[in-house]
Amino acid sequence: MGATKTDHFTAEQNELAVIAKALGHPARIAIMEYLIKVDTCICGDIVNELPLAQxxxxxxxxxxxxxGLIKGNIEGTAICYCINEPGIEKIRGFFQHITDHLDKKRKECC
Amino acid sequence: MGATKTDHFTAEQNELAVIAKALGHPARIAIMEYLIKVDTCICGDIVNELPLAQxxxxxxxxxxxxxGLIKGNIEGTAICYCINEPGIEKIRGFFQHITDHLDKKRKECC
DNA sequence: TATTTATATTGCAATATTACGATATAAATT
DNA sequence: AATTTATATCGTAATATTGCAATATAAATA
Known part of the structure; x- marks a missing residue:
């Protein structure tokens, strides 16, 4: 095969995987970090920042x-991008969930 | 092309991307969730839980x-898997960083 | 030591991702 | 209206991922 068996998993699991996968590339991590730093920017700014073509x-x-990690608003000929908070909260909740369990049990694994 | 330009990004960015990419598949999200629930298990348990071959x-x-998201210890013929806390903390720190910035600025994007 | 039990590795086909040149689109400016 | 500015889409080559049957490995047990 080669195709992911999406239909065998829950909508929640698939949604989390889509978010995580979106962050699963150094260029996209770099874009997110740049967006945190500058708060808001246009595509051309990122093209100037990263070693990648437009x-x-x-x-x-x-x-x-x-x-759902970023959003963009049309601003003249450009599109203004920034971080989309709900998307961040979604994936952050997943890690909070894990951390909560680890804190509660506080046991050395196997 | 087709290959990721890993060398153009920082070690930090690449490491975060590797962690995120590992979570970028519903089966691996499901495995993490299962591990949170049962705390520790062997590969065979997951094979019985998920619709995937061994x-x-x-x-x-x-x-x-x-x-670095899980670790495994040999236990007889089986291998006992569980969550690896440092790996979780690494990626959780990234989201904390984003959230901190969003909280501080509290501004509607562009 | 032969068998069982549990997991890993290999090899391969199907599919997905990455990167970019060429080109299209669309709003602003001259 | 032609040009400029900014971004998106198309097409395509190179590479990576997904999934599994077959097989290998490795510790425990009979």
Whole structure:
């Protein structure tokens, strides 16, 4: 095969995987970090910041947007991108969940 | 092309991407959730839990272990897997960083 | 030591991702 | 209206991932 068996998992699991996958590339981590730093920017700023061509950056932005991690507003000829808080909270909740369990049990594994 | 330009990004960015990528598959999210629930288990338990063949589960476990999200201890003929806290803290720190910035600025994007 | 039990590795086909040149789109400016 | 500015989409080559059958490994047990 090669295709992920998406239908065998819950919507929640698939949604979390989509968000995590969106962050599973150093360029997209770099974009997120840059967005944190500058708060808001346009695609061209990122093209100047990263060693990637414009279509590649555009594609990465699309994936981050699709995963709900960023949002973009049209501003003249440009599109203004920034972090989308609900998306961040979604994945952060997953890690909080894990940490809560680890704190509660506080046991050395196997 | 097709290969990720890993060398153009920082070690930190690449490490975070590896962790996120490891979680970028519903089966691996499901494995993490199962591990949270049962605290510790062997590969065979996961094979019984998920709709995937043994080699596939073994492969997913390898990726999670490689990313530092889980660890495994040999226990007779079986290998006992559980969550690796430092790996969780690493990626959780990234989201904490984002959340801290969002809280501080509290501004509607563009 | 032969068998059982549990997991890992290999090999391979199907599919997905990455990157970018070329091109399209769309709003602003001249 | 032609040009500029900024981004998106298309097409495509290179590479990576997913999933599993077959097989290998390795410790425990009979």
């Amino acid at each position: 279509p590649t950056v555009s594609q990465h932005l699309k994936e981050l947007k699709n995963a | 080699p596939t589960v073994s492969q997913h476990l390898k990726e999670l272990k490689n990313a």
